[in-house]
Amino acid sequence: MSESNNAALLERDHRHLVHSLHNEGVHLAGNVWVRGEGTELIDADGRRYVDAMSGLWNVTLGYGRPELVAAATRQMGELAYASGYAGSSNLQALALGERLAGLVYPNVNRFFFTSGGGESTDSTIKTARYYWKAMGRPGKHKTISLLGGYHGVTLAAMCATGMPAYWPAFEPRMTGFVHIPNHDVYRYPVSPGADPASAAADELERAILAEGPESVALFIAEPVMGGGAYVPPPGYFQRIRAICDKYDVLFAADEVITGFGRTGRLFALGHWGVQPDLVQFAKGITSGYVPLGGIGLSDKVAAVFDRPGADTWMHCYTYSGHPVACAVALAAIDVVQSEGLPARAEVLGSRMLAGLRAALGSHPHVGDVRGLGLIGAVELVEDRATKAGFDPARKIGPQVLAQMRARGVVTRGRGDTVYLGPALVSSEATVDRIVRTVAEAVHAVLPA
Template identity: 50%
Template sequence: MSQSPSECFSHALSSLDKADLVTSDRRHLLHPQHHPSDSADPFVWVHGDGVFLTDIDGRRVIDGLSGMWNVSLGHGRRELVDAATRQLSRLAFSTAYAGATHPPAIALADRLAGLVPPSIHAFYFTSGGGEATDSSIRTARYYWRALGKSAKTTVIARELSYHGSTLGAASATGVAEFSEVFGPRLPGFHHIASPYPYRFTSAPGDRRSIGEAAADLLEEAIVRIGPHNVAAFIAEPIQGGGGGIIVPTDDYFPRIRAICDRYDVLLIADEVITGFGRTGRWFGLDHWGVRPDIMQFAKGITSGYIPLGGMGVSERIKSVLDGAPPERRWWHGYTNSAHPVACAVALETIRVLDEEGLVERAARQGARLLQHLRNALADHPNVGDIRGQGLLVGLELVADRPSKERFAASDAIGERVRRELLKRGLYTRVLPDIICLAPPLVTPEQVIDQIADIVVTSIEAVLPR
């Protein structure tokens, strides 16, 4: 009897040891943010179950970052597999270019319209977050050009932001490493400081709050560049991978919205990490009641089970797209735009998030995790800041707490802490001095407490009081 493809794969896997796999990996694979030094002894993941990952050596660890901030429903959710299988057997692919459509895309756009901020009216689907960023930027520029304001092309972003790795998205990203080794960013991008409450410093005598002062940097930049030249401001509601979970003060985004309105600048909300319940609300900007002109998303919309991203635009933007002459249409699209299988999985993901109350659960579990960490580490001399919103939490380590002095790179604090976390069964991202935590929204209370205990004991192991 012949074996199925999955059986053949399982047999092949069992017949190879880790050394063989790693040798083949190093010979033929280029990884995201590739460097061979990181692949000398990589994890070879072979199984996921709930909030746990298992590697080829049988090591089982807590997935403390939900894969890459995206596996919100945990691993092995049968409902998502079944949704993909049903759609694959019915219609595996069809184009969604103008003049064609299919039910999963229509249903997903309709469902999203009832979840997003009221300002968002219509949706375009991509394969991921980087494509969503490029789509948002191109749409903002198209919009102003269609209105006869062709000089409005500059996009203002923030330092320590992350918007993706395509050429346009990396130009918006405010972390230099993602651009400088490839040459200069594209022209037309400008960066301002982030609203980083722990490290933001105002001028002596400045009576403004941190949020007000940080937001006013946008106004200063718009005035300096010229409002007639600025198309959009793009911002993550909470800065994730680039900044290490930077949560703005409550007065920041309302002021940003007012500034954008004052100077006729579009506000693009990058909800790729913060969307679909991660912060304890459906979308990050919901915490402040701020309505964007464009909202982009990815990651949690399918719980990472299949690639999907996209953007939503306001009714005034859609009306401009709809009113353009055919020869001046919105010439933008990808082969996999609105992929039917991805749309079907997204619909099922949203159903599970809603019916299981996981958005509200994220708020509760995130508060539990923060409280546990603060109770245990609030007086630790090397823990400078413990911050978060929902199940998006960051702990910033410092060499000296009163001065907020950072550790020297040669201290390798992040790597040493990461090894201790792994030793105790937690796999997550550790920036040079910030531990990032974003476990699945389905994480049980006892595992939330376990994550906190592992973080506490790992910090104590590397930085004893």
């Protein structure tokens, strides 16, 4: 390949495609990927990079898994597509539903499949509204979520997403969405002697009371927030569950990133012994090989679907329960279980965090290093004592990402926070290389 092949392809690409989070300057400085091997990506110029974000948190099993390729090929030859509308199903979809019922939370036994996380969020919101109408309480329609939380960018999902940068170009937003402060232990203001879990969780109770419990249908949150790798303080979700029960609010766990082993448990609320009313998933269910997502319904919620005379659930997707996607998901779950990947994510995640803290814990501009399992983040600040951030115009975070890329490691970040989400099949050497590269990049941009 010629030295300029990657740049030439990007120019061709730019003439005909619009990309997610489209930005011309960012895109033309990027890569055209042509191959993936294990935990590495290879671009059109033949350069190899460690993928420290495993795609977008989703390629949990790495690139080139023959089991997943074989499952897709076999299913395409047998039945490439079947409608998932009522009155039509397929063997792979029903097998996946049965499999998930034994893996998710004990109270979750019914599933609806989507093509990804944003569709799953919309499905969760619509299901909560359907549920309360069926229960004779149609006024309960509002959704509460966390500032900093990410739930996708389809219209309803964008309104639930608590990242204001996603809103202005598409406003006015839909009504009925409320955001509360998240549980970021590094920045949440807690009074001396107060319990951080209760203080942060009580934000939900205050919001419910302010809106009126008769109007609130749903609280949705990521067990570990992908947009920042915020890990809740112990007791947070137990208190959230109690508040939702007190005011008859459904609790949805957004496990699009955390599901299927990334945090050290198959599903992340298991760390705190809490069960949701709804759970949504995507990404790791197929290791990103084909698009698939979904929601799981608790027995309480699912019961309203089967009431005599119940209204038809007028919600549908053409590719819901796609047989090829479901076949790949079953193969991916086989790998996750047979290779013990949740336990491996716990071990590798501890190694990654310990390495980052050892390498950067004393750096004057590293404010926080946090994470759980293979979700991690390094937050950079101008002043450690005050936690004051850098002037955004300095683009400190993007400079660090560029330094990492120059050293052969690619990942993502937001503002001056660097995100890390390696594949669950990463080697110890790969994790150590990622840690070393982050440290080198930080020191290159911000000499200690």
